Amino acid sequence: MPKLTQQLVQTVLDHNCHVSMGDKLLVAVSGGADSMALLHILQQGGYQLAAAHCNFQLRGEASDSDEQLVSDFCTANGIRLFKTTFATREHASANKISIEMAARELRYNWFNELLQEHNFSLVVTGHHGNDSIETFFLNLVRGTGVKGLTGISYRNKYVVRPLLAFARKQIEHYCLEHAISWCHDASNDDTRFIRNKIRHEVIPVLESINPSFFETMQANMQHLTDAEYMLEQEVERFIQTDVVNEAGTIIIPISKLKGYPHYASLLFEVLRPYGFNPVVVGEVLQHLDSSSGKQFFSASNRLIKDRHNLLVMPIEDLGVQHFWVEEGMTTHDLPMEIRIYDKPADFTFSRNPRLMHFDADLVDLPLLVRRWKQGDVFMPLGMKGFKKISDFFIDEKYSLKDKEEAWLMVSSEQIVCVPGKRLDERFKVMKRTKRILEIKLL
Incomplete structure (x- = not known):
């Protein structure tokens, strides 16, 4: 394990983090050994930088002592320091998230503001090799794909972590060697937290x-990073070749998916960006050969098992569930034109399902346009008996998404038609019809 030196860190910055001397750096400094060593190394290396410190008010006087330590170091070394204080517990409570998640949200939102306001190129953090190993085991315990076993990356968008090649004890030795003071966060010793339990x-x-x-774990994570890259290429080929994005709905053909010998891992990687965890993906895999209609959910998306495909779409508000229409009205929910006119002698019944004609004297306006519900029945044109709307959808091979988006037109609690599909026999134009109600779907 090579000794931590300024030269080695600069090599990592160049090769792994892709940082140049021309970049303007914002260094996140907590007061711990890792961030204090990082700030010293970067300052001694001549980089353009400023420090940023967050007081999360979680440890009382200890939090204030951390802030004072960072302030004193920056003053002594002529480093510009940005400081802020967060009501972390209140933020966690208001947003129903953990303290750790609240602290992360608050600090990275603030870092992003500083980047934009002061034109910094990158945020540099003091995450080190031990943090990366702990992340490996944390993800291993929780369940993850290959990506989660690669540890922490050297660069993620605007955040770089040049100390990942070094161990905690090397960093502490560097601080002792250069007479750099640091604070110890006692909360890191509390083994009630999973990361601390793994660490200690x-x-x-x-x-x-x-x-x-x-050293073994560093090598393991590098091998897994290489494997993850190869898997990523395979996933990208599958997405480009076989997966379709149709108006925001991701369509994954089941037959194409199952053509891959490792389709379980492939599906997980395809679904991972949409928030689906290994447990849910496992349930999806168990239902690949089952009947259609089964749904699965992540926090932001849902997946529908259709007859031949898996459909992934954002979870959205169901929106408008009913509205009223009459002659001359327009609507964005189901765009249409409605007019009433006397039946001409040469009237021809429309065979276009998007142009519907009814006996105007049998229909009460305004028409109620609503979503279907279980128990709905109508008398399809050409039939003498009633049929459940749900059975009609099956006959027409509606997917679950099609059913959810289907409208019905209703007159005095009787279904007049399934717009664009079928009229009701009871409202059709006959020889005795005097006036025509015409509805044209746009």
């Missing part, structure tokens, strides 16, 4: 088995 109880056992555990 799991990893020490593994280190006792393998004295080169750090």
Whole structure:
């Protein structure tokens, strides 16, 4: 394990983080050994930089001591410092999220504001190799794809982490060697948190088995990073070749998917960006050969098992469920033109399902246009008996999405038609019809 030096960190910045001397850096400094060492190394290396410190008000006087330490160091070394204080517990409570998630949200939102306001190129954080290993085990325990086993990346958009090649003990040794003070966050010792339990109880056992555990895990995560890249290429080929994005709905053909010998992993990687976790993807896989209609949900999307496809779409508000229309009215929900006129002698009944003609004297206006519901029945044109709307949808091979988007036109609680599909026999134009109600779907 090479000794942590300014030269080695600069090499990592160049090769792994793609940072140049011309970049303007915002260094996130908590007061811990990692961020204090990072700030010292970057400042000594001549980079354009400023420091940013967040006081999350979670540890009382200890939080204030961290802030003072960072302020004193920046003053002594002529480093510009941005500081802010967050009501972290209140933010977590208001948004129903964990303290850790609240702190992350608050600090990265603030970092983004500083980037834009002061034209910084990048945020630099002090995450180190041990953090990456802990992340590996954290994801392993929770369940993850290959991506989650690659640890923390050196660069993610505007955030870079040049200390990932180094261990915590190397960083602390650097601070001692250069007389750099740092603060110890006592909350990092609380093993009620899963990450701390991994850090203090799991990893020490593994280190006792393998004295080169750090180096071994660094190599393992690099191998997994390479494997993840190859899998990513395969996923991209599948998406480009077989997956269709139709007006925001992702259509995954089941037969094409199952043509891959490793289709379970392939499906997980395709669904991962839409928030589906391994458990839900496992349930989807179990129902690939089942009948259509089954639904699965992530926090932001839903997946519908159709006859031949998996349909992925955003979870949206159901929106308007009913409205009224009459002659001369227009609507955005179901665009149409409605007019009433005397039946001409040469009247020809329309065979175009989007141009519908009714006996105007049998229909009460305004018409109610609403979504279908279980128990709805009508008398399809040409039939003498009633049929359930749900059975009609089956006959017409409606998907679940088609059913949810279907409208019905209703007159005095009787279904007049399924717009664009079928009229009701009871409202058709006959020889005795005097006036025509014409509805044209646009």
